[in-house]
Amino acid sequence: MTVYLDYAATAPLRKEVFECYAEHLQNLGNPSSVHSTGQKIRRALEEARESVARSVDCNRSEVIFTAGGTESDNLAIKGLYWQRNSEEIVRPLIVSSGTEHHASIDPMEWLQNHDGAEIVWLPVDYQGIIDFDFFEKFLEENHQRVALVNLMWANNETGVVTDMAKVVAIAKKFDIPVHSDAIAAFGHIPVSFSNSGLSTMSISAHKVGGPVGAGALIVSRSTKLVSIIHGGGQERGMRSGTMNAPVAKAFALAAELAVAELETETKRLSALRDRLVQGVLALSPLAHHTARDSKRMPHNAHFTFEGCSGDSLLFLLDQQGVCVSVGSACQAGVNGPSHVLVAMGRTEREALGCIRMTLGKESTDADIDAVLAALPKALDGAARAGLTS
Ligand SMILES: Cc1ncc(COP(=O)(O)O)c(C=O)c1O
Structure with missing residues (x-):
């Protein structure tokens, strides 16, 4: 699945x-x-x-x-x-x-x-x-x-x-x-x-x-x-x-x-997003929720993971059937730190370790369960690989 x-x-x-x-x-x-x-x-x-x-x-x-x-x-x-x-x-x-x-x-x-x-x-x-x-x-x-x-x-x-x-x-x-x-x-x-x-x-x-x-x-x-x-x-x-x-x-x-559907979807997706954010932060002390004090989109959860490469995480999650992104898909295949995070004052090292998860019409609680279940193994592998991959 x-x-x-x-x-x-x-x-x-x-x-x-x-x-x-x-x-x-x-x-x-x-x-x-x-x-x-x-x-x-x-x-x-x-x-x-x-x-x-x-x-x-x-x-x-x-x-x-x-x-x-x-x-x-x-x-x-x-x-x-x-x-x-x-x-x-x-x-x-x-x-x-x-x-x-x-x-x-x-x-x-x-x-x-x-x-x-x-x-x-x-x-x-x-x-x-x-x-x-x-x-x-x-x-x-x-x-x-x-x-x-x-x-x-x-x-x-x-x-x-x-x-x-x-x-x-x-x-x-x-x-x-x-x-x-x-x-x-x-x-x-x-x-x-x-x-x-x-x-x-x-x-x-x-x-x-x-x-x-x-x-x-x-x-x-x-x-x-x-x-x-x-x-x-x-x-x-x-x-x-x-x-x-x-x-x-x-x-x-x-x-x-x-x-x-905007109003009902906003309520539904923000609740799913909040569960996702809390779940990810509880899983790892290396996880940081990006721009958590700003007004943000209801369906977006963006993190940086200290000492991990976003590319490794993406790959290790993909192996378990979970599709996420390191930044803009339009730059897929272009390795490098997110220019957005660098513009927001992150170091290149921090900006290399980001993951974006975005939800939509077909997202359910089961998806949040699945990503939270897949993350420990992915985080473990990505932490061991460090920022070299
Ligand atoms: C903010 C933003 N601007 C522009 C684009 C490009 O849009 P399109 O894929 O329709 O060319 C995208 C798509 O990723 C986007 O997210």
């Missing part, structure tokens, strides 16, 4: 979503075609847009469908940066944090390496919270040179939730657009785009039980972006390419279900 505790990497495709996807895949037509067959597909696509808009609380015209979270972050960061530098004024600065996902870090670094951008890395404390005083003071002194602020809503590794209202309130004083990667947050904690004051926000389908390769960038009506993909001018000219109605329908259903 496999115990899957890696929902933050990807959540299982929900049965109802699979059925919806399969049904719509069989429908002929291009949503941009003028004939009635095309227009039928167009209606399905627009229904999906309406539904995603309801799920994130925005206007339907603000939903730009993309092929996933990475594309959404790239479109927002590059698109805002180029838009803000398309006028006379030069604004090279992008204000962000070292705890961002690589889908955000890499486009910022690309702009730095190829297009004159300068990234301002905000200090982050031991609990994963950005230094708001530094942030505000920095904007006070440098706002004329800032193109955008880019801060994620919730961290995908540690589960730490950012106070986005505070971020936006500070940036708004200086009329600076804010992008937020809400991929780890959406479907797990309440996310309202219209109340957030954000300019752009990324979401991804496969984190909420939808298909991989589907996502959206929510772009406020007052925000202009330079597109990164050019072609037929679909999606308000921001994302060319034939629009994928079946995938949009499946994404919309997954999002709707996740939001409808």
Whole structure:
């Protein structure tokens, strides 16, 4: 039996979503075609847009469908940066944090390496919270040179939730657009785009039980972006390419279900998570619960284990049928300390010993029993191997 505790990497495709996807895949037509067959597909696509808009609380015209979270972050960061530098004024600065996902870090670094951008890395404390005083003071002194602020809503590794209202309130004083990667947050904690004051926000389908390769960038009506993909001018000219109605329908259903179940799932998963955290801490004095004083996602439990390598632990748990992760799955196969933990002030040695366990729709008490039963053997093996493996 496999115990899957890696929902933050990807959540299982929900049965109802699979059925919806399969049904719509069989429908002929291009949503941009003028004939009635095309227009039928167009209606399905627009229904999906309406539904995603309801799920994130925005206007339907603000939903730009993309092929996933990475594309959404790239479109927002590059698109805002180029838009803000398309006028006379030069604004090279992008204000962000070292705890961002690589889908955000890499486009910022690309702009730095190829297009004159300068990234301002905000200090982050031991609990994963950005230094708001530094942030505000920095904007006070440098706002004329800032193109955008880019801060994620919730961290995908540690589960730490950012106070986005505070971020936006500070940036708004200086009329600076804010992008937020809400991929780890959406479907797990309440996310309202219209109340957030954000300019752009990324979401991804496969984190909420939808298909991989589907996502959206929510772009406020007052925000202009330079597109990164050019072609037929679909999606308000921001994302060319034939629009994928079946995938949009499946994404919309997954999002709707996740939001409808959010309250009950939050209660259920936080209780399971608390049992897991207490169980792990009771098992080993080497275990430390990450960012335990911060506001965190209800389904995330993140630990560091002194003197153990996260990779060894992952492997030894996997041998016993338990799937966990050492950090972001997008960096799977890349050995090295978690950049998120290093940004939070952990030593490289500490950051090498982390494990993330994330729960979801199908997680049960039996999964918690199974991981707690498997951990002693894994911890023993990992402690003996030390940090050499
Ligand atoms: C916070 C965050 N941002 C971006 C992504 C990338 O999203 P996608 O896999 O849809 O490209 C992920 C996925 O791991 C994520 O967790």
